[in-house]
Amino acid sequence: MTDPLTQPRHVVICGGGIVGVCIAYFLAEKDPSIRITVIERTAVACAASGVAGGFLACNWCDGTPTEEISRKSFQLHADLARELNGPTSYDYRCLDTLAVTASTRPSSSPANVGPKLDWLDPEIILQTSVSGDKTTTAQLHPLKFTNTLMQLAIARGAELMITTVDGFEFHDNDDRRQVRGVRVTGQTCNTEFIPCDDVIIAMGPWSGLTSSWLPHRVAVSGSRVHSVILKPTAPVSVHALFVLFDDGKKESEPEVYPRPDGTVFVCGGLETHSLPADPRHIKPVKDSILHLRDIAGILSPKHLRDATVVREQCGFVPVSYDSIPLIGKYPGIDRLYMATGHSVWGILQAPATGLAMAELLLEGNSTSLDLKQFEPSRLLM
Structure with a gap:
């Protein structure tokens, strides 16, 4: 003291x-x-x-x-x-956000599509709806x-x-x-x-x-999240997407965020995995990254299937x-x-x-x- x-x-x-x-x-x-x-x-x-x-x-x-x-x-x-001039200093911006349901399974039901995005494959999009606008959602x-x-x-x-x-x-x-x-x-x-x-x-x-x-024991642990940053082959609109995706085998819930620098961030859900003692030892799992890239390519074949991979990464979030x-x-x-x-x-x-x-x-x-x-x-x- x-x-x-x-x-x-x-x-x-x-x-x-x-x-x-x-x-x-x-x-x-x-x-x-x-x-x-x-x-x-x-x-x-x-x-x-x-x-x-x-x-x-x-x-x-x-x-x-x-x-x-x-x-x-x-x-x-x-x-x-x-x-702090957030838009310049750290890419802050307000944006619209959509909930998207997509499936590769054949469907006899008509799609209930709301807002349409030209960079998503219309053949697999079952539904889109607004879940946030520029007054309620943002990114940095x-x-x-x-x-x-x-x-x-x-x-x-x-x-x-x-x-x-x-x-x-x-x-x-x-x-x-x-x-x-x-x-x-x-x-x-x-x-x-x-x-x-x-x-x-x-x-x-x-x-x-x-x-x-x-x-006392501190009741906090870590859950792993994988993500990949892609450079699309053509620009995409400024919409954050929260996707319920069915690839014909299982459902997943990827998130897709276009960024102001022209890249697209794609992440998966929380995974249970042991926490390394040193952050430098955190390495992405190849299969998890490939799964995210596959999903991105299916959702947006014209923009993300052949996108350049800028970075593959994963991190652990603290969960009480x-x-x-x-x-x-x-x-x-x-x-x-x-x-x-x-x-x-x-x-x-x-x-x-x-x-x-x-x-x-x-x-x-x-x-x-x-x-x-x-x-x-x-x-x-």
Whole structure:
């Protein structure tokens, strides 16, 4: 713990993904006097935050515990895009979104086609419907967005440290345990112990690794998602597609997002797979990538069947046991916090999470977001 009479308050954020970086950004914006250190094992947005699709939806979580955080964060994304020149800085734009049903099986039923897209094969499209418009859905490039906010936080005094967090250290005071720092190891950092006043666990799917350092098990795991980025043979319209696809053998639910740079992002659903200890060891599975490429080619034979493959990738999203994020104070240990478990909505919900966490640390409670339903205590075992 730092001396408040001689040194500024020091906050350590464990994790350089989009959630950890948003916390750093809003902390630095609200109080430039605070010392902020973001510790990341590999690189900023090196895992899911760097390979996600970047789709944003205002009202798709309505009726769930994440309705408020999603709506607030969608608005924050719009505000940040205006302030930071999002369309240029990180490819932010609003767009229309369609739900598409497609099948290669012969069908005697007439297609119930709504909006028609000339780049989709009309022979297999059974139905299209509007599920979002430019007022309710948007997109951005998550890697560019995360790095933009990290650089702005650094410009305000935050520090990025590339090393590995190996544990926390505590001290007891009047029957209360309190964080006093983090232990780290790594080739680029010779420091073994970093003293600080506050620690935030924002390690995405790796947040569960902290269970061995803490009194309670952290109920967060990782689910794998494959994706491929294609360069179409001809331009496609600006529509995000959420597809129910039947290839004659099984159904799948690919998502297709054209991007402002002319590429098309295609991803599959969540897969159960063990989480590598190091993000650098995450490698896409060839069969999963080929399946996505095949689907893209069937949906759009004229534009995507012979498309150039720009990148094949996969990442792990953090999933809590009840599918609700953990945001707030860790119970029983003063000045230890958590912000993780956002599942597939991490890109969307990160700004509201970052702002709420900054308020919690600086003011003692969040005024922008009710964090009660996200309290980590509900899932610590």
